[in-house]
Amino acid sequence: MTETSTPAATPGSPRLRVAPSPTGDPHVGTAYMALFNLAFARKNGGAFVLRVEDTDRARFRADSEAQLTDTLDWLGLNWDEGPDVGGPYAPYRQSERLDTYAPYIEKLIEDGHAYYCWCSSERLRELRAEQEKSKASVTGYDRLCHGKTREERAALPGFSETPVVRMLVPDDVPLEFDDPIRGTLKAPRPDDQVIRKADGFPTYHLAVVVDDHEMGITHVVRGEEWISSTPKHLLLYRWLGLPEPRFAHMPLLRNANKSKISKRKNPEARLTWFREEGYLPEALVNFLALLGYPPIIEEGEDGERTEREVFSFSEFSSGFEWSKVNPVGPIFDLTKLDWLNGVYIRELPVEELAARLLPYLVAEGILPPRPDLGALGRLEQVVGLIQPRLTHLTKAGPQVAPFYVDDDALPIDDDARTQLKDDAPAVLDAAIAALEGISTDEGDMFGEGRGWTHENIEAALRAALVEGMGLKPKFAFGPVRTAISGKRVSPPLFESMEILGRHSTLTRLRALRATL
Numbered sequence: 001m002t003e004t005s006t007p008a009a010t011p012g013s014p015r016l017r018v019a020p021s022p023t024g025d026p027h028v029g030t031a032y033m034a035l036f037n038l039a040f041a042r043k044n045g046g047a048f049v050l051r052v053e054d055t056d057r058a059r060f061r062a063d064s065e066a067q068l069t070d071t072l073d074w075l076g077l078n079w080d081e082g083p084d085v086g087g088p089y090a091p092y093r094q095s096e097r098l099d100t101y102a103p104y105i106e107k108l109i110e111d112g113h114a115y116y117c118w119c120s121s122e123r124l125r126e127l128r129a130e131q132e133k134s135k136a137s138v139t140g141y142d143r144l145c146h147g148k149t150r151e152e153r154a155a156l157p158g159f160s161e162t163p164v165v166r167m168l169v170p171d172d173v174p175l176e177f178d179d180p181i182r183g184t185l186k187a188p189r190p191d192d193q194v195i196r197k198a199d200g201f202p203t204y205h206l207a208v209v210v211d212d213h214e215m216g217i218t219h220v221v222r223g224e225e226w227i228s229s230t231p232k233h234l235l236l237y238r239w240l241g242l243p244e245p246r247f248a249h250m251p252l253l254r255n256a257n258k259s260k261i262s263k264r265k266n267p268e269a270r271l272t273w274f275r276e277e278g279y280l281p282e283a284l285v286n287f288l289a290l291l292g293y294p295p296i297i298e299e300g301e302d303g304e305r306t307e308r309e310v311f312s313f314s315e316f317s318s319g320f321e322w323s324k325v326n327p328v329g330p331i332f333d334l335t336k337l338d339w340l341n342g343v344y345i346r347e348l349p350v351e352e353l354a355a356r357l358l359p360y361l362v363a364e365g366i367l368p369p370r371p372d373l374g375a376l377g378r379l380e381q382v383v384g385l386i387q388p389r390l391t392h393l394t395k396a397g398p399q400v401a402p403f404y405v406d407d408d409a410l411p412i413d414d415d416a417r418t419q420l421k422d423d424a425p426a427v428l429d430a431a432i433a434a435l436e437g438i439s440t441d442e443g444d445m446f447g448e449g450r451g452w453t454h455e456n457i458e459a460a461l462r463a464a465l466v467e468g469m470g471l472k473p474k475f476a477f478g479p480v481r482t483a484i485s486g487k488r489v490s491p492p493l494f495e496s497m498e499i500l501g502r503h504s505t506l507t508r509l510r511a512l513r514a515t516l
Contacts (some may be wrong), residue, residue: 151233181248419478
């Protein structure tokens with residue numbers, strides 16, 4: 001997909017980014033954030049950057065970045081700069097930028113805005129436990145190391161050989177800032193945040209400020225859980241004498257009970273899950289946009305205004321405004337996504353839908369990796385039958401499979417056998433006789449209108465079973481459906497028989513009849 005691609009950004013235009021951590025399966029919230037960042041960038045002729053924040057080495061997972069880039073690319077959320085495409089501010093992985101952060105940390109220490117801390121992890125755990133037990137009004141680090149040399153601190157308990165570096169947060173730290181989504185916000189007072197860990201890696205708080213500055217990021221758009229961190233980041237910008245970006249905080253995606261969507265509890269929190277479950281990328285993008293943004297308003301010729309919930313990324317981005325974003329955490333309603341997915345599936349040309357279904361059918365073993373032209377042609381015919389009722393690409397397999405199985409090896413589902421009542425042998429005998437009277441696939445050379453078409457198939461079976469045997473259609477066609485598809489519910493029966501052809505249809509009817 002290339003809908004979101006754009007020419008190079010013009011000088012002075014906004015620069016936005018999404019900066020995920022490769023610590024596991026990518027979260028759907030990453031795509032949600034990427035979408036809104038990208039929409040603003042495209043609306044204003046700006047640039048969209050993908051940066052990988054991989055300084056959390058304890059939780060780092062090697063395959064996570066590839067999963068992320070592959071899935072964002074599948075969604076069409078294309079970035080202008082990143083670790084895979086390069087750009088003027090490379091490298092775009094934090095682990096490859098470690099030398100970048102050292103001068104900034106040293107400046108903070110020299111200017112008295114940061115200090116070394118040699119407290120062991122054991123001492124910090126004990127401190128937290130004491131504060132919780134005493135219900136202290138002020139919590140956080142107690143600045144035991146501030147103002148001490150290494151030798152002075154080593155003489156005290158709880159000493160660690162390798163120090164971290166902490167911010168020295170003043171008592172009068174500014175806590176208010178303007179947010180284009182939420183207006184004026186006030187965050188809690190931060191404690192002396194660690195900005196460099198004992199392993200030499202910067203923490204998120206330092207690295208994100210340095211990277212955003214070095215990459216010219218003008219707007220930092222992230223989840224509302226980062227509101228409390230914004231004063232820390234603004235302090236670092238001011239201490240380092242750097243221009244401040246605008247900070248905007250998107251509402252978090254939530255379950256029906258208002259809890260945050262978690263990969264541990266919600267399979268749909270994994271971004272890759274949507275592809276696995278057969279959702280179309282354009283449907284998911286539309287859905288994510290609706291979670292934080294109102295439908296498109298259209299005005300008819302009579303002046304009446306209506307809402308439209310189905311829209312493309314270009315329609316979404318062309319009118320994008322931060323003031324329209326709803327700051328209330330949206331409910332992640334898969335029912336709405338299922339509906340959207342069905343709408344998008346029905347709008348696809350048959351040839352394109354068949355092409356999108358092919359990887360799923362190959363994975364299920366229904367089709368070989370390189371099907372021949374005949375198999376592909378039949379697939380397009382079958383897709384035309386199932387498209388109106390298809391809601392997920394993964395649901396096509398059971399409906400498609402009967403068209404690619406040997407006639408004498410068609411499996412019969414247990415619930416399909418329930419349609420085989422006592423009169424099933426007679427029904428099948430009558431159906432076979434009626435269909436034998438229809439000429440072959442080449443059509444009727446005598447011009448009597450009896451070629452192998454679904455119209456002629458239906459007419460012959462209705463005449464033989466409904467009118468001839470006096471059966472209701474449900475009971476007349478149930479055994480026939482079982483013989484043709486092996487299922488109780490199948491694609492339209494007569495059209496399926498036309499696609500299968502005269503030989504396969506009669507062979508399947510006779511095969512089931514022989515078992516009764």
